[in-house]
Amino acid sequence: MTAPPDRAQSERAQPERALSERARDDRAQADRAQAGWAHAPGRAARSIHARAAVVAEAGPGGRTRLTTLRSAPPLTLRQTGPERVHLVSTAAGPLGGDHLELDILVTEGATLELGSIASTLVLPGPGRSAMVVTAQVAAGGRLTFAPEPTVLAAGCDHAMTVRLALHADASAYWREEIVFGRHGETPGRCHARFDATVDGRPLLRQEFTVGDPAVDGSPAVYGDARCVGNVLVAGPGFTHPEPGVAPGRAVLPLAGPGTLILALAPDAVELRRRLA
Template identity: 40%
Template sequence: MRAVARIVAERAPHGGTRLSVLHGESPLLLRRTGPPTRAGVTVHLVGGAAGPLRGDDLRVEIQVGPDAVLTVRSVAAQLALPGRPGLPPSRLEIRATVAAGATLSWLPEPLIAAAGCDHHTVTHVEAADGATLLWREDLVCGRHAEEPGDVRTTTTIRYAGRTLYRHDLAVGPATPGWDGAAVLGRGRAIGTLVAAPALPNEPPSTPVAAMMPPPTPVAAVMPLSGPGVLATAVGADIREVGAALDPLCVR
């Protein structure tokens, strides 16, 4: 299955944000939720079919114009499934651009790597100098009491023309050591949050130590080499990850 979803958010003529493009194709359906407010517009991604499955080629394109404010969420977790044997891995490509003065918050539900899946998510975000970005990615390794399939995520976030964050993660039986101490250890869920130029509920001058979640060996907040912050958490399940990262997403 091939599908493209596209969102273009612009500043409305009389203030606020309007959606000049809101286009989805199953399984990537888009719905604006709630009325536009001065806090911006919210769009939810709705799964119109099962998957992603082997052979699927999916793409999400997001463009946020100057002074527009957009939040993208999803109504449910994304479940990567095996599909027919012999087909290539499923692929989801996400590309976002955020103009100067614009705000984009990407806060979807987790990706779940079901047993037997083979999936690759590739993300590229380009944020201009003066943009505000909040980018969250959560991954759950397998359903309840299930070993995961193979998932690879490749994320690149650029800010003001420079690479701010570049991260590759691979889990599953095709990746030796993914459940060892160097990657997830005993954890079965991982979440990352990238904020630029700062976390939404902390002024830029706040020391990084003051932003730390409650003391835990599996969560940390770190400054990036540039105007940004990275928060990451590993837990036995997504609830533990959410307990560390959710408070950092509140504006």
């Protein structure tokens, strides 16, 4: 698949950041050993670079065929239905230093649902970890991206990047859930950036940071919530929920052709309930 034009810029921005933060990471090594990265059996300190891809194309009679399904451990993709793929994690992590990428292409008129078997536990390691998801949906295409939550373990330093490029007649249901540590655990650091465009025009741009003292616990940002999540519903192929607000949940019609369900919650189960 072809990479969208803005990909090179973001890739330039990331490695320098990882290097500059390495010194501080080294100082925190004792914390990391305690936090669990030393308990991942079979993983040497060497970090993993992996790039997986899935391409869904509409075949004869309008049925979707997965013409590419390329796993790259630890990102292992399994087809679990005619139009459905699950991400099966085949190693612990990501660990600090790992760089994982997933490319998704839904061509004209095709449908793809992507989920995951388990939540992603982000662990510390020698450097920053990164997960980059790039998705393109062509006219009449329909993409559901609904993996299990990303859980930030103590001491982690993680960057999550999503670039979702939609054609004007494309549809997407995109869920993202971030859990601030396992039960009773203080999370490490995370920076998430989500950019969704429709025909190149911006639909939604959002960054979330965790582990910044200005933001953590601020009643303006997360309050006393332990997780944050949202669902972007875009295009004509999905039912857009009715606008409204309830404790810890709001349904926000965007300025462009999309609706955002936004939720804060004390735990992952409640978060999922609020995003439904």
